[in-house]
Amino acid sequence: MPMADTFRQGAGRLCLDFTRTLRARGTDHAVEELTDGPALSAWVGQCGPVAPVPGSVVPEPIVRDAQQLREAVYALVEAARSAGGPEAAGEAPRERVNQAATRTVPVPALSDSGELRWYANDPVTGTLALVARDALELVTSPAVTRIRACADPSCNALFLDLSRPGRRRWCSMDSCGNRAKKQRRRA
Template identity: 40%
Template sequence: MTGPVALPARDPADLAFHFETGRLCLNFTATLAERHGTSFDRWHAPGDLARWCAEAGLLAPARITDKDLAKARELREAIYRLVQARAGGKLTRPVDVALVNNWAAQPVAAPMLDGKGTSITHAARDPLAANLSAIARDAIDLVAGPDLARLRECAEHSCSVLFVDLSRPGKRRWCSMNRCGNKMKKAAFRQRQAAS
């Protein structure tokens, strides 16, 4: 894999975050796109990570630094390697296991009642650390649980998104029918048209 690059002219749909993977930790790893080719990072700046947290329904960090972004990227890649290794029956890297475990040991967001005691919000002293802890815990649950057997990689050749196939027959091929599924079906249609 080559390192992620910022490509100048991309389809805005390519930069949209994936939330169809069936797991928080896989939505997190999907922020690095096209891992098998010219990969690109959907997090170009700290604000992109903050936006991802908000879109994922996690706590909204007040401020994210470049250092925070680097830590999130480090966790993202450790989770990806760990999931890939476990799903492929390969040995995991101890450094990846240690990093995921360290993040999982951090405090997560705590439920809090509002002033009237009628609704629940969540809060943490360090919202980003709480988010990363929740993501690491989800990764541990995935690699040690039954969903690992249903892990798939998108069949679209340029996509590398991992997802949990929760369909009844277990034959889901694409990370998202609206993204890659339609893209593949359109390409197959064009090939049939060209052949006839």
């Protein structure tokens, strides 16, 4: 199980960071990062606005639901990137994301000291609802044309290309981009 602060971020959207929890998607060496309740709690603690209460237990059905939501988000985003648009994802992924988006999300509040704090009765399902809502917003926005897959065939992570020319190739220059540069130099 990955420890806190080991999950990849920087995809440009929460929903795309969530899809990265299946590393090396589509390869023979794909790695599931959301293996159990502690792993899902760690992801929520690192990437969500509200960390789960230390020692809280995430039940196995919630972990399976999170994995299924991740795959539905991925299918929806991939369909939205295609000529068929988000409707090409089919009913099952659309319904799973729509259903997750109906859950109660974390809410912001201003503390007595003037800091923004987030609150949720259930940080895990609340963060998953934010993921679903972010996915729905992304696949119906003009930004969908800026979603890219990493050019590293052993990575394939999705990211939102926010560069001015719109020609970013790597999910991260620190990992995939540098690896490609080293390979070119060696060649």
